[in-house]
Amino acid sequence: MRPPERWPLHPAPAATESLSSWLRRTAASYGMYSYQLLEHGLGHRELSDAELDLNPPLHLLDELAKRTGLDHHRVHAMTMSGWVPWLFDSLAPAPDSYDTYVHQLSVLLPPARRQIYTPRKWLPWLPESGVLRACRECLESGPTILLFWQLPLMASCPAHRRRLETYEGHPADYISWATPAHDQREPPESLIALDRRTWQAITTGSVDLPRRSVHAGVWFRLLRTLLDELSTPQGRYGRQLEDVRRVWDHCGHPFRAGLHSWQPFESLRWTRQQQLLEAAAALMAMIEDGTLTALGTSAHLLRPEPSRPISDGTPPGSLTGTPGGQKQPTLDELWNQATTTLDACIAAAKTDPVVAKHLFDFARYGCRSEESVLCLRDTFAELQIPLDFLSQTEGDEPFA
Known part of the structure; x- marks a missing residue:
């Protein structure tokens, strides 16, 4: 079967341009409307702008990629379906x-x-x-x-x-x-x-x-x-x-x-x-x-990093209020310490497999099902923490 001919005119899509907008500009290069380009240039039925931009047929996207020389993923990204699962979990509504x-x-x-x-x-x-x-x-x-x-x-x-x-x-x-x-x-x-x-x-x-x-x-x-x-x-x-x-x-x-x-x-x-x-x-x-x-x-995530306290020259141990001369930290200070430590662990885990494994093992301690472990892996992926170390622990007991 003869491959489809490349279109001689096809303007480059702008960053985050919609598919309907790009098709309209492409059709204008030939003095046509986009529905005419779809019908006669691609042998496809007319689609509304909303249908083109939401979830058009995959074979249409493949055809557009072939006719213009664009990467398929670049064409797909001009539609809402191309933003699953970043922006949408799915384009099919679910009860939960x-x-x-x-x-x-x-x-x-x-x-x-x-x-x-x-x-x-x-x-x-x-x-x-x-x-x-x-x-x-x-x-x-x-x-x-x-x-x-x-x-x-x-x-x-x-x-x-x-x-x-x-x-x-x-x-x-x-x-x-x-x-x-x-x-x-x-x-x-x-x-x-x-x-x-x-x-x-x-x-x-x-x-x-x-x-x-x-x-x-x-x-x-x-x-x-x-x-x-x-x-x-x-x-x-x-x-x-x-x-x-x-x-x-x-x-x-x-x-x-x-x-x-x-x-x-x-x-x-x-x-x-x-x-x-x-x-x-x-x-x-x-x-x-x-x-x-x-x-x-x-x-x-929205709070700024806590600033380091500036010493006023008071010798350590001279504060009052708790045994040993140390001031009891407030709940906010304790929370800031915990989140700062966690942020540091996450940053280190992105480059150090040993830290990543220790962090994963610590977080896995509370997992009680295979589904919860899979969710934990997804979380590590979202945080851009490599999971290479898992290949060494596949035989381990998955749940604590």
């Missing part, structure tokens, strides 16, 4: 998907205070309404639509420090912005900082946090956890209620973005999604500068 994605981490609230929801047919980040969002300055430089503009992951463009705006139409054909340019409000610095981290996750696969770098998959789930915590019914906040109210007052938005009853973030209107993203950005900034104490098990 919300609990798995949103409730494994906690930042603001301790796990016992979290309200466990199980919305049906839920997928993270995929909005129920097809709102078109973009950066005005980005589109003025060229008709390229980024895949992640379709998701409520960011509310601003870190490159141009502008809010993402809603519009109608198709760039290069026509476009109508919902808000006049002179009505654009500048995004707060905390939102720019949040969106820079999300953009770093998208473009590099990891995010630099105060304590250490985390995998992009951890960041997406950490952010989604914060959005869930900020929309939790106020009766679950306990003594943190005033702190949460302070976050919303700082943003100038209604408490819980005006929600009277709980709804998943993905089902909200873009206006409320923006408000929640701004609140999450403000909350992260407050945790980092120490003006708000978060009680979740993952909150330490």
